[in-house]
Amino acid sequence: MSERSQAEHPKARIATASLAGCFGCHMAILDIDERLMDLMKLVEVDRSPLTDKKRFTQRCDIGIIEGGCCNEENVHVLQDFRRNCDVLIALGQCAIMGGLPAMRNAIMHSDEPLRECLDEAYITGRYIRNTTHNVPNDPALPLLLDEVYPCAQVVEIDYQIPGCAPEGDIIFDTLSKLLTGKFRGFEREMIKFD
Amino acid sequence: MSGTKKETGFSFTIDGIEVTAYAGQTIMEAADDAGIYIPRLCDHEGLRHQGSCRVCTVKAGGRSVSACTQPAAPGQAVENETPHLNKMRRDLVEMLFHEGNHLCPICEASGNCELQAMAYRLDMTEATKFPYLEPCRALDASHPDIALDTNRCISCGRCIRASQDVDGKGVFGYVGRGIHRRVAVNGENLADTDAAVTDNAISAEVCPVGCIIRKRVGFVTPIGEREFDKGLIGHDIEEKRK
Ligand code: SF4
Ligand code: SF4
Ligand code: SF4
Ligand code: FES
Numbered sequence: 001m002s003e004r005s006q007a008e009h010p011k012a013r014i015a016t017a018s019l020a021g022c023f024g025c026h027m028a029i030l031d032i033d034e035r036l037m038d039l040m041k042l043v044e045v046d047r048s049p050l051t052d053k054k055r056f057t058q059r060c061d062i063g064i065i066e067g068g069c070c071n072e073e074n075v076h077v078l079q080d081f082r083r084n085c086d087v088l089i090a091l092g093q094c095a096i097m098g099g100l101p102a103m104r105n106a107i108m109h110s111d112e113p114l115r116e117c118l119d120e121a122y123i124t125g126r127y128i129r130n131t132t133h134n135v136p137n138d139p140a141l142p143l144l145l146d147e148v149y150p151c152a153q154v155v156e157i158d159y160q161i162p163g164c165a166p167e168g169d170i171i172f173d174t175l176s177k178l179l180t181g182k183f184r185g186f187e188r189e190m191i192k193f194d
Numbered sequence: 195m196s197g198t199k200k201e202t203g204f205s206f207t208i209d210g211i212e213v214t215a216y217a218g219q220t221i222m223e224a225a226d227d228a229g230i231y232i233p234r235l236c237d238h239e240g241l242r243h244q245g246s247c248r249v250c251t252v253k254a255g256g257r258s259v260s261a262c263t264q265p266a267a268p269g270q271a272v273e274n275e276t277p278h279l280n281k282m283r284r285d286l287v288e289m290l291f292h293e294g295n296h297l298c299p300i301c302e303a304s305g306n307c308e309l310q311a312m313a314y315r316l317d318m319t320e321a322t323k324f325p326y327l328e329p330c331r332a333l334d335a336s337h338p339d340i341a342l343d344t345n346r347c348i349s350c351g352r353c354i355r356a357s358q359d360v361d362g363k364g365v366f367g368y369v370g371r372g373i374h375r376r377v378a379v380n381g382e383n384l385a386d387t388d389a390a391v392t393d394n395a396i397s398a399e400v401c402p403v404g405c406i407i408r409k410r411v412g413f414v415t416p417i418g419e420r421e422f423d424k425g426l427i428g429h430d431i432e433e434k435r436k
Contacts, residue, residue, distance in 0.1 A: 090321070093299055097291075097326070100299060106328035107295045107345055147328075152321035160319055164299035188426060191314045193298035194305065194417075 011041075012061040012179050016048040017081060019074040020101040020148055021067025024165040025092035026050070029064075031168025039172065042179045047084075056084045062178065063087070065157075067094045069149045070101050073142035082155040087178065090151045091171070093164040093193060100164075102148040114146060159183075163192050204268035208252075209275055215266035222250060222261040225274070229435030231428030232274050233283050233312060235290075235402055236350040237262035242359060244351050247290075249283050249312065284316040292324045293373070295331065295345035296403075302412035303404025305420025309348055310403075311427035331376075336385035340396055341407040347377050348403055357395035365389045377405075 018026055026049060032039060046060050047053045063085030069075050082088055093099040110116040118135045122128060151157050161174055170190045177183035203214045208221075208230050215224035220243065225232050236247035245263035252261045253273040261274070273279065290309060298304045334342040349368070354377065357365040365387045369378040381387040389396065396406055417423065 093297075097297075097322075100297065102328075103297065103300075105326075106330055107297075109330050109333075150322070150326070153326075157321040160321055162319055185317065186319055188314055188317060191317070191319060193310055193313070194301075 011044045013046045013058065014043045014048075014062040014064065014175075015046045015056060015060045015081065015085060016050060016064040017066070017077050018049060019065060019067035019077060019095070019151075020070035021092065021094040021099070023066070025066035025094070028092075028163075028165035028168055029171055031165075032172045033168060035168075035172050039175060042176070056080070060085045061087060062089060062175070064089045064091050065095050065151055066091050068098045068101060068151060069145060069154050071142040071144050075145075075154055078151060078154050087158045088151075088155065089174075090157045090160045092166055093162065095151045096160045096162060097150045098148045102150075105147045114144065118144075164194050167192070204266075206266055206268060206270040206272065208272045213266075219266050220262055221252060221254065221259070221264050221266050221270075221272055224266045225261065226431055227434075229432060230274065231431040232261045233315065233428065234262055235287075235308060235312065235348065236352065238352050238356075238400065238402075240360070241352060241355045241400075244355065247286070247348070247350055249286050251279060251282065253279065280316055283312075284318055287312050287316055288318055288322065289324060290348045291318075292322070292326050293329070294347065295328060301346065301404040302407065303346070305415070305417065305423055306398070307404060307422075308402035308427060311422040314422065315426050315428065334379070334384050336383040337387075337389060338385070339391035339409050340384055340389060341409060342379070342384055343405055343407060344376060345405075346403045347405040349375055349377060350402060351377075352400050352402065353377065353395045353406060356397075356400045357389075357393065360394040363388060363393065363395070365393070365395060 016026065045051050046058065047056045063081040065078060065081060065088065067074070069078060090096050094101060098105065104113050104117045106113060122130050122135045123133055159174065161170060163170065170186065173190070174183060174186070203216050205212050205214050207213065208225055211230065213224050213228040213230065222232050222234065222237065232250050232252060234247070234250040236244050237250065243263050245260045248260055250261040251258050254264060254270050287309065291313070296309070298310055301307065304310060331344040333345070351368070353366040354368065357363045365379055366377055367380060368375050370376050379387050379389070391408055394400060396408065398408070400406070
């Protein structure tokens, strides 16, 4: 019985990733609370930190991205999501406009914000105990980009769910409406950038 | 006899709704009285009109005019709440976000900010088509009670008019031209001026964003109770119609 109805109404597949973010947006997905059970009736989770799957096992209907791009690896992951997902959602202010990591872009009032940021973090900062006096430079570390880029500046993004972190309500509402083909934009009262 | 406001009034329409205006009133003033909200950023009650942000653009007689400076005229047909005008307003607001450094999650004006509230009202949620300019802007925390974070300044000039016309001081003024035009103070830095935290220009209502900061009061109102948590910007005006 369940097999038959599954065949008639196959579950949608979703995937999620955290790029340059704090994982707060993924935590906010859990704020959907018990409605997660309703959502799980509609979806199966593919590549995601929630399943610990590191690769896509098949094409997905929806990809959800937390965080912007601060390094080379973020760009590769984001491009991989764009290739493998029909609909791509930027979740939260970091994914939408760079968010807190983007503070290193310009508002440090420096001609070389990235250099100054690394120097302060690893060498000159008041409470730093770094016996090597070097900025970490292991080949295994992904190459930092000159700036932190919002997702929409790297690939095409279909929907953006604002907030830092977005409330569980707006995430649930958007996902359930997208999955049932009823999404017509956000209620204006639900839009929050913080 | 004439003389009372009622008798000298004339009527015109906004989105087909009949509105009464009095000689000398702008379209926006008449709309406010009638409980019709026209979006605005540089205009502020009690300050002389400046007409610079153009967020209040309406169509009157087929022409685009700024409602905060355009006098109302008898029989005029004004368009305000149309998809075309709102899209143009949204683009203007979006460009203001891109021209400065607006990181709402770390801003103490968040929830009370008119720029942010305007973005909510105008549905600024789609992936951006403008580049982030990320300019290098000055931060002045020299004054014991006031700080100025020009990363968030939208050059609305409200502080300039408030300081000049209400406080009689002239602490703030513009420097530079075009995209480089910035608000600046009449001294080396804020501490060097006669700005006081009790000035009208420094009050919470004058600066629409989180640029003029009163020290030691940030984040006092919890999330959920801030001004625009209670309703969309303009709802207080719109409620007059109900
Ligand atoms: S938007 Fe906020 S909660 Fe989400 S990843 Fe960025 S900082 Fe964390
Ligand atoms: S001034 Fe307003 S729009 Fe700018 S960061 Fe602060 S809350 Fe956001
Ligand atoms: S400091 Fe505030 S009030 Fe003054 S011009 Fe800038 S945004 Fe407007
Ligand atoms: S409010 Fe009319 S131009 Fe700014």
